[in-house]
Amino acid sequence: MVTVLLSVFNGEEWLKDCILSILNQSFKDFEFLIIDDGSNDRSLEIIKNFSNLDNRIRFLSQKNIGLTATLNKGLNIAKGDWIARIDCDDIACPDRISLQINYAIKNNLGLVGCQSNIIDSNGKLINKVSTPKKHSQICRNLKKQKKIFSHSSVMYKRQLVLGLGGYRKIMKKSQDYDLWLRISEQSKIGSINYIGVLIRDHDKRISYIDKGIEQRVFAHCANVSHNLRSKYTSNNDPLNNKNEDEILKFIKFVANNLENTKTLFFYEKLYDYKKFTHNKNLLLKFLIIPKYFWKINLFIKLIKWLVNGDFASKDIEKKWQNLHLNKNIKP
Numbered sequence: 001m002v003t004v005l006l007s008v009f010n011g012e013e014w015l016k017d018c019i020l021s022i023l024n025q026s027f028k029d030f031e032f033l034i035i036d037d038g039s040n041d042r043s044l045e046i047i048k049n050f051s052n053l054d055n056r057i058r059f060l061s062q063k064n065i066g067l068t069a070t071l072n073k074g075l076n077i078a079k080g081d082w083i084a085r086i087d088c089d090d091i092a093c094p095d096r097i098s099l100q101i102n103y104a105i106k107n108n109l110g111l112v113g114c115q116s117n118i119i120d121s122n123g124k125l126i127n128k129v130s131t132p133k134k135h136s137q138i139c140r141n142l143k144k145q146k147k148i149f150s151h152s153s154v155m156y157k158r159q160l161v162l163g164l165g166g167y168r169k170i171m172k173k174s175q176d177y178d179l180w181l182r183i184s185e186q187s188k189i190g191s192i193n194y195i196g197v198l199i200r201d202h203d204k205r206i207s208y209i210d211k212g213i214e215q216r217v218f219a220h221c222a223n224v225s226h227n228l229r230s231k232y233t234s235n236n237d238p239l240n241n242k243n244e245d246e247i248l249k250f251i252k253f254v255a256n257n258l259e260n261t262k263t264l265f266f267y268e269k270l271y272d273y274k275k276f277t278h279n280k281n282l283l284l285k286f287l288i289i290p291k292y293f294w295k296i297n298l299f300i301k302l303i304k305w306l307v308n309g310d311f312a313s314k315d316i317e318k319k320w321q322n323l324h325l326n327k328n329i330k331p
Contacts, residue, residue, distance in 0.1 A: 001029060001030065001031065001079060001080040001081060001082075002027070002029065002030040002031075002080045002081075002082045002083075002084055002097060002101060002155070003030065003031050003032075003033050003074075003078035003079055003080030003082070003083050003084070003158070004022050004030055004031070004032045004033065004083075004084045004085075004086060004097070005033050005035075005071065005074045005075070005078060005083050005084070005085055005086075006018070006019075006022075006032070006033070006034045006035070006085075006086050006087070006088060007035050007037055007067055007070040007071055007074065007087075007088075008034060008035065008036050008037060008039060008043050008047065008088045009036075009037045009038065009039055009043075009064065009067075009088075010039045010040065010041045010043060011039070011041075011043050011088030011089060012039075012041040012042040012043050012046060013089070014088065014089045014090075014200060015043055015046050015047070015088050016046060016050075017091055017123075018086060018087070018088050018089065018090060018091060018092075019032075019034075019046070019047075019050050019057075021086075021091040021092040021093070021094075022086060022092055023050070023054055023056070023057075024094060025092065025094060025095075025096065025097045025098070026094050026095050026097075026098050027095075027097040027098035027101065030056060030080065030084070030097065031056055031057075031058055031078070031079050031080060032054070032056050032057045032058065033058050033059075033060075033074055033077070033078055034047050034051075034057060034058070034059040034060075035059070035060045035061075035062065035070050035073065035074055036059065036060070036061045036062070037062060037064050037065060037066070037067070037070045038061075038062060038063045038064030038065075043088075044061055047059045060073075060077075066172075067175070068167045068168070068169055068171060068172070068175050069169060071166070071167050071175075072166040072167055072169070075158060075161060075162060075166050075167075076162070076166075078158060080158060081157065081158055081159070082101060082104070082155055082156070082157060082158060083155065083156055083157075083158050083161070084096075084097055084100070084154070084155040085151055085152055085153075085154050085155070086152050086197070087151070087152040089200040089202065090152045090197055090198060090199050090200055091119075091123075091197065091198040091200075092196065092197055093194070093195055093196050093197060093198070095194065095196075096114055096153075096194070096196030096197065097155070099114070099192050099194050099196070100112050100114060100155045100192055100196065101155065103190065103192045104155060104157075104190070107188065107190055108188060109187065109188050109189055109190045110156060110157045110160045110183050110186065110187025110188065110189060111154060111155075111156040111157075111160075111180065111183045111184075111187065111189040111190075112154065112155050112156070112189070112190050112191060112192065113131065113138075113148070113149025113150075113153050113154045113155075113189075113190075113191040113192075114149060114153045114154075114191060114192045114194055114195070114196030114197060115128075115129065115130060115131060115149075115153075115191070115192070115193065115194060115195045115196065116129045116131075116149070116150055116152075116153050116195060116196070116197045116198065116199050117129065117195055117197075117198050117199070118198075118199050118200075118201050119198045119199070119200055119201065120200070120201055120202070121200065121201075121202045123198075123200075126201055126279070127279075128195075129147070129199075131147050131148050131149050131191060132147075132148065132191065133190060133191045133192070133193055134190060135184075135188045135189055135190055138184070138189050138190070138191065139184050139189070141309075142177070142180055142181055142184060143223065143226070143309075143310070144308060144309025144310050145177075145219055145223065145309050145310040145313075146309045148180070149191050150197065150199055151176035152197055152199060153196055153197040153199075154176075156183065157187070160183065160186065160187060161179065161183070163186075164179070164182050164183065164186065166179075167179055168239060170239060170244065170247050170248075170251075171218055171221075171222070171239075172214065172218060173214050173215040173218045173219075174215050174218035174219040174221075174222055175218075177218075177219050177222050178218070178221075178222035178225070178239075181222055181223070181225075181226040182226075185226075185229065185230070211267070211268050211271040211272070212267065212271055213264055213267060213268065216258070216264070216267050217251070217254060217255045217258060217264075218251070219310075220254050220258060220310070220312060220313050220316065221238075221239065221250065221251050221254045222239070223310055223313040224238070224254060224313050224316050224317045224320065225237045225238055225239045225240075227313060227314065227317045228317060228320070228321070231317075238250035238320065238324075250320070253316075253319075253320060254316055257312070257315075257316045257319065258312060258316075261312065261315075262297060262298075262301075263301065263312050265298075266298055266301040266302070266305075269292045269293060269298060270292075270302070270305070272292055273288070273289070273292040273293070276288065276292075289302070
């Protein structure tokens, strides 16, 4: 069985479309687990109305505990062997679950994504997003923090993720990226060549808050941790420390390095540039570059980012290693 897991917090605006897109899947053998995370709008009312119409829906209502904790709660109470994720502002395309489950089983995958289209708040197509499909390509992009499938498009093995400890509670953002890295160390991952989800682009998206800076910091934390696990063992993963204060020190260490090297400032400029050039032609995108990357160090970072993606995590890893690991490598 598949469990479709949906966490909702004040999602009334597009929640109906999201729920209907799941109920109308060509694949029928699933439970639809919806957890209302303390909404103060009409979200719970909408969920209850749908649950009266379709017995595949199982819903819970709770005080707000945040996305990460809610997803972990859902993982623990889900009945399905597979978890399919969807966010309350997105829309699943009709054959998504059917194609993903068949592809995952046929290719022995632990995690499978799909292609996506970006829509605006009114449902109008903005952009088509093509992401890698094969394990090696996806892993390469993961390590470079380049384009991969969205959180709202994935399906994964429940027991595999539970065995990895689920989503890490310390990860306020980029918890999905961190989990994909950990899954890639244990299992094959892939993606189907099917547009399986419509991702809604709007100003309330988590990734748009503070120009995505906090999300960038946590993504680098995840990547540095991945590099250290790959080089040594999980015992040397700073995010695995049993002392939460030590984990927070690591997160601060990463954030300070990104700040001191002006990498966060570069990400701010990159955000501004992408927002301004959205839907603009290639010539204008090229001509406008000096307006945002006028300093030589910003331009150099742009080139590094375009060529190699994440250019900062390896340097941060080396600094952390020199300070904390070289004298005390754990077997």
